[in-house]
Ligand SMILES: Nc1ncnc2c1ncn2[C@@H]1O[C@H](COP(=O)(O)OP(=O)(O)OP(=O)(O)O)[C@@H](O)[C@H]1O
């Protein structure tokens with residue numbers, strides 16, 4: 006037994022050891038959190054000669070206000086629908102309603118977010134408006150990113166873990182290879198992938214070209230709205246899949262080998278073994294992996310910052326990118342803080358929901 | 369139902385030979401127990417019969433099929449593991465019916481068979497519990513239940529009771545005995561516990577270092593051990609060995625003595641000795657008794673006494689410094705340091721033509 010000295014027994018020395026880490030955590034995590042909460046309720050700017058004023062939830066309403074309006078087609082004297090030269094239906098200009106129009110108080114200062122045709126003969130146009138369209142796009146992009154990345158990355162990582170969890174010679178080499186992207190800085194990885202995705206001479210275009218004997222037309226992967234987000238998603242999945250593979254692997258190794266032998270004796274097929282032995286044994290690991298991936302995915306920033314800067318046409322805007330762009334780019338620290346607080350609430354509620362949905366049910 | 373025949377079975381892990389040529393015939397419906405010191409290869413042999421470990425050479429025959437190349441599920445064996453190997457996330461009902469689930473047995477039939485197994489094991493009231501809500505003995509019963517439902521021809525048990533406390537072990541031992549009578553199946557049972565071996569077995573197989581030392585009915589092994597190892601292994605406390613000189617041979621009557629033991633004549637079968645050589649005299653503690661100095665054939669002082677109530681174990685140091693253990697019937701009081709004379713039943717003494725090695729004495 007270790008001898009008990011005053012050093013290990015005294016309360017003060019215990020606090021003394023904890024203090025440096027504790028102080029750092031307070032300074033860089035806990036204080037900023039409360040700062041953000043406070044700033045988000047004021048009109049604080051990064052650098053400003055004027056003192057900040059308390060403005061309540063204005064920052065949040067600026068971010069989250071949405072509205073809608075139904076546009077009727079413009080008609081000529083005979084009551085026929087006016088069409089443009091292309092044959093499209095002509096609608097009155099939105100700004101007639103959203104700028105200084107007291108008849109539509111709810112949508113003042115808003116912009117079009119998206120719209121669709123509706124009504125008889127699809128003559129009408131339903132327009133969804135938002136005060137902060139860029140933030141709305143960022144919100145949507147982030148959710149898409151999470152919804153695609155979470156299942157794909159978790160599934161892929163599980164697949165790799167199952168492949169790697171075998172007693173084969175040299176299996177550790179694969180383990181190392183899959184884990185390698187995790188230990189390289191995400192910024193470096195993003196730079197490399199910018200080269201891979203390059204529209205002219207990128208590795209991906211060359212590879213696809215070579216594999217299709219020149220049939221493949223080079224694509225500017227990061228330069229067009231249809232492929233930019235997908236490219237970031239693919240690269241992000243690749244980058245962190247090794248990390249989650251290792252978590253799955255540790256989960257797999259907690260399952261007793263005799264359970265597999267028992268299943269083997271009963272004649273279970275590979276799939277039955279997975280279904281009845283492996284998967285139930287991974288339940289807690291699955292919760293962990295899903296929550297970690299979700300939280301990481303909501304924090305998407307570095308890839309966007311390095312590869313696309315939110316473009317083209319806001320197609321890769323994300324919540325964190327917006328928070329930083331606002332807070333530091335536009336020096337609107339209160340707006341940025343409000344975004345971070347929103348992100349915190351989103352992640353918190355999703356984690357709670359996931360925990361609830363994946364809880365162990367006791368009958 | 370099936371015979372199990374092992375013909376010159378060998379197993380090596382890498383360059384290490386673990387099972388060194390085992391020949392064994394286990395008759396249909398027989399209860400066979402493998403005993404032997406830790407690491408002698410009991411589990412390995414059992415797992416080879418189950419098909420969980422492949423066979424390096426030799427033939428394994430179950431029923432009338434050579435099963436060397438058959439996977440576990442096609443051997444018609446069921447195994448009960450020391451660690452139970454029941455599935456923690458399934459209820460007792462699901463655990464017992466696992467083999468049937470795997471075989472996609474219709475639900476009605478499955479329910480019937482699970483009910484039947486639960487009735488045999490008296491655990492119908494536990495069917496909807498989870499393993500975490502069961503005691504050790506109940507868990508072991510679930511494992512046995514899973515084995516029963518498949519109606520295998522051969523049951524394999526690997527130290528099924530060693531995780532249970534003494535009282536429960538006795539209960540379960542009797543239940544396994546009953547089960548054998550009820551089902552009449554061939555059972556192979558590995559244990560460390562000689563009481564289990566002696567009470568349950570139709571046939572005991574004593575193993576040492578991957579070789580069969582002796583196989584036969586329990587009382588046969590107890591009364592007619594083939595060699596020092598078997599003699600020392602069975603019986604508690606274990607047999608006393610004394611190195612003696614062969615003085616005289618008259619047919620199968622051999623007269624021996626040493627410095628501490630006066631001249632004694634022992635009846636011997638099937639072993640030959642030469643006058644003037646050394647041999648080992650084996651005396652079971654139970655057949656030693658206290659005698660007057662006149663009638664005794666050895667003298668010693670008591671070093672230790674253990675009173676068990678039904679018998680008294682004496683640790684006696686003989687005049688030549690060797691130790692004798694005597695088990696005296698009934699509770700008797702002896703003093704440490706007391707000098708006593710010992711005599712023994714010559715008809716129950718054994719004479720071996722080998723000399724004890726360290727491993728025969730130690731356990
Ligand atoms: N997979 C393996 N690889 C290498 N050696 C092994 C392996 N499995 C078992 N052994 C060795 O084989 C020998 C026999 O092991 P086994 O488990 O059969 O012993 P046992 O008689 O069941 O012992 P115990 O009574 O302690 O359970 C041991 O020396 C063990 O170290």
Ligand SMILES: [Mg+2]
Nearest residue numbers: 410411412526
């Ligand atoms: Mg064992």
